[in-house]
Amino acid sequence: MDESDTAAIIPRDVLNAASADDLLPEDSVHKDQADERSSRPPRPPFTCPLPVSVQPVLFLSMFSLTLQAPLSTQYLWDRISEDLGYNGSKRSECSNGSAPLDPLQKEVETLTAHWNLYISLGGFSVGLLVVPLMGSWSDLAGRRPILILANLGLTLQAVVYLVVMYLKLPVVWFLVGRLLSGLSGDFNSVLAGCFAYVADTSDRRSRTFRVAVLEACLGLSGMLASIIGGQWRQAQGYINPFWLVLATSLASALYTYLFVRESVLPDPSAVLFTTRHYKSVWHLYSAGGCSSESSESLHRSKLWLYTLCFFLVVTVHCGSRELYVLYELSSPLCWGPALIGYGSAAQHLAYLSSLLGLKIMQYCLEDSWVAVIGLISNITGLVVFSVANTTALMFTGYGLCFLLMTATPVLRSKLSKLVDPSEQGALFASVACVESLCFLVGSSVFNSLYPATLHFMKGFPFLFASIILLIPCGIIGTLQCVHQRRGHIESTPS
Template sequence: MEGSASPPDKPRARPSAAVLCRGPVEPLVFLANFALVLQGPLTTQYLWHRFSADLGYNGTRQRGGCSNRSADPTMQEVETLTSHWTLYMNVGGFLVGLFSSTLLGAWSDGVGRRPLLVLASLGLLLQALVSVFVVQLQLHVGYFVLGRILCALLGDFGGLLAASFASVADVSSSRSRTFRMALLEASIGVAGMLASLLGGHWLRAQGYANPFWLALALLIAMTLYAAFCFGETLKEPKSTRLFTFRHHRSIVQLYVAPAPEKSRKHLALYSLAIFVVITVHFGAQDILTLYELSTPLCWDSKLIGYGSAAQHLPYLTSLLVLKLLQHCLADAWVAEIGLAFNILGMVVFAFATITPLMFTGYGLLFLSLVITPVIRAKLSKLVRETEQGALFSAVACVNNLAMLTASGIFNSLYPATLNFMKGFPFLLGAGLLLIPAVLIGMLEKAVPHPEFQQFPQSP
């Protein structure tokens, strides 16, 4: 109450900062992913062309002789350098993000979701600013790693997603949570699809600099939205210390604190399932652009843009199909169907040597992205309402660990298998996806009965 004094051992409730409007969280995620997807393939292509220029390799666009260059040692060196620098960026981001995203996510359970959203937006803004300087001034590509580390220090995209999913859990009912999670992921996909289409055409027309400038402008707008337009979803934000081990301890307690054994076991196994799914997703994403640039496909920036757009289309198609299938199937079985199509798509990628076959692989992924919103919703229902930030920061940590694992496996395996089977990493991904398929089926059979599953229904 406004006139009553708070007990000395409890933190005071912190009044929410004034906002211009009470906007939803989806525009933040849309703008962030639009900027990131605009930068991602462009960064890979920029590294490719920088190393090509440094090594005197100029055969990238001579399509007539593409099929005869599979053993070109200079081209393989360009591919290897590009793959390794992608790995360095991901490792740098992970090592810092492992600490920061878990700290900030649990902190948001006390202070509110908006402070974390603002910090993560600033981190993405700094990364884009560093990229602009690298491209404009032809700085050493090592500065890309610096930008990645600065971004991770302030929460990174994983921190932004942790706060966003926790925000959705704050205001959604248990029944509607899966669809709300899928809706948030769909905003990621639509942004990625539009950015991919724009990026390829723009690169061909005007080069690298202008797309990076657009990403910077969007991230400035996103930061302002987070600070002044996002409506806080935590019911009672309060002043909370940031630098304390209590935040990390709260995440550990999710998995080890006394509670019904089944619910904690399900929490750990669902976390393992989402770890494998994200590992395969980001691992394939890391090498797809390289796979398409090189022989025998030899795609140009326009085709790469179309491919990246097709890669993001399942965010939208998965949302629509999920809404339809929820009327006749349990969420877990929808996820199993999505995994089956994901496995098929990976197998097609592994043997694709022509452009139509690559797009067939993309088409088979139309339902592949129902998996993560289903798992996130199931995880959210296994913890208390006051543990949502800690949970999704733990998921962000799992996400970061999966990205590191993906980079380590796929970016190291890809150059190592160039001489005998370039598509082998995709076959590995298809095999790994059998693990979450088995786990989700087993967990659906053994339905948990945790004490925290019933949330107050949202009005």
């Protein structure tokens, strides 16, 4: 019987095991080197010369999203106005005219708001199913695939929107584009992948600041997109700016493929469509994950409490942010476009001032106390907004919110430290879904509260937001006090 017959009868793994024992010393060295290479994540085709990793991915994706949102809303307004034969413009109570509101304008406003709601709910509903699936899958398959897929989905959405604008298709096709993006993970998968990547590549000490850098990228990108999009839309309409939306989404996917090094050793057998990924997400909050805490129930409680804090903080951010422009446009402030632009810039600059403040405070304070100080900054600013009746007072509120964004990176970091390194994708996918829920809840609650309280206090929604923030402030402070007390007891000799 020749060698080929033997190989056909004896299993391949047996032959491999036998041949491994007979390797020469130099062959063993080569085998060890091959095993070491196989235990490393694959390298991308190119190496980025700058000291960055996924920051450009999040920056470009956020730029695309921020540029797209107002353009699509304004297109819906103009398209619905054209279909209904309405040629007027929106009036404000600061205008000199005293004519009653045009019923046709009211219908245009209602239909635009409804379509915005349908598109947001459609993306959220699909994302609620897809994002946890992809986030948990990334713990096995790697972070690069979900970042590429999600950005390609955003690119496809931009393509659909451009086709709708060129061909003047029914606005229902906007919903179709949003659903296609949701099926590939949407922007929430980009968030989950980027934050999980930072958790993979940072130690516990530096993680909070690394997360804060990513959040600063969100703020800076949003500020630039708001400035560029408004000016470009006024000069050239919708279509040319939307080509930039498509280009930045595609550039984010290409950058990920070409330059981002994988942070997880991919498992070739990882399957995307399986209920195992949903079970992994459920396991985080039911079993508490892996931790060094002595009490599993305490660990699970902290996971739920920090998630609740994150939900409340982001809901207030999303809900109050939508009221700033409306509050500034109306009496008694009656701001014009220039002042509104300065206010928006001041709001986005809080991302950078929060990053600097967090870095400085970390030298002398625990992360929890940094978050509490950030929440106090936010609370005082909101209280000033609630009574602001002059431009100076409004900008004073913006100034007091200079540590606005220190709480969310601390909460993301604390949640990340409560789970096993192999569960970071599942965790941040859950956090991204919570963030989408925050947007829907915050938008619904605050946009309903504002007109309902105009008759007794115009700034009441801001006061309400400041009261809500007292809850996470108390929870974070209490958990830190409990932690310090337990550490003191354990360090005290018996």
